Amino acid sequence: MTTELLASELIGNVIRHAKGPIRLRLLRSRTLVLEVSDGSLTTPHIRHTTPADEGGRGLQLVAAMAQRWGTRYTATGKSIWTEQPIPDGPGPAH
Numbered sequence: 001m002t003t004e005l006l007a008s009e010l011i012g013n014v015i016r017h018a019k020g021p022i023r024l025r026l027l028r029s030r031t032l033v034l035e036v037s038d039g040s041l042t043t044p045h046i047r048h049t050t051p052a053d054e055g056g057r058g059l060q061l062v063a064a065m066a067q068r069w070g071t072r073y074t075a076t077g078k079s080i081w082t083e084q085p086i087p088d089g090p091g092p093a094h
Contacts, residue, residue, distance in 0.1 A: 002065055003034060006082050009058045010036040018042055018077075031067065032084045039077040 007024060014022050018040035027033040044059055062069055066082035 002084060003032065006034055006062055006065060006084075007036065009062055010034070010080055010082075013044065013058055013080075014038040014040075017044075028086065030086070032086050033081055034084070035079050035081040037074070037077060037079040041073065041078060043078075044071060044080060 003026070011022060011024065014020070014036060018038040020039055023035075023037040025033075025035040025037075027035065062082060065084075067085055068083040070081055072079045072081065
C-alpha cells in the first residue's frame with residue numbers, strides 16, 4: 001500500500017509539474033527502491049504549506065513514508081527515488 005501511494009504521488013507530480021516521458025522502476029534488493037523518471041530538470045522541493053493550502057504536501061508525504069528519498073539527474077532529465085524497508089515475512093510460494 002505504501003508503494004502504491006508513493007508511486008501515485010510521484011507520478012502525479014510529474015504529470016502536474018514536469019514533462020515526459022515518464023518511467024517507473026521498482027528495484028528489489030535489501031530494500032525496495034521506487035524510481036520515477038521524467039524529462040525535466042526541475043528540482044523538486046518540499047513546500048511549507050499552511051492549513052488553508054489545497055496542495056503542496058506531496059513531497060512531505062513522500063518524506064514521511066519513505067525510509068530515504070532523493071533526486072538523481074541524468075542526461076535526459078531526472079529520477080526521484082524512494083527507499084522502503086522490505087518487511088520480514090514468508091518468502092515466495094513454491
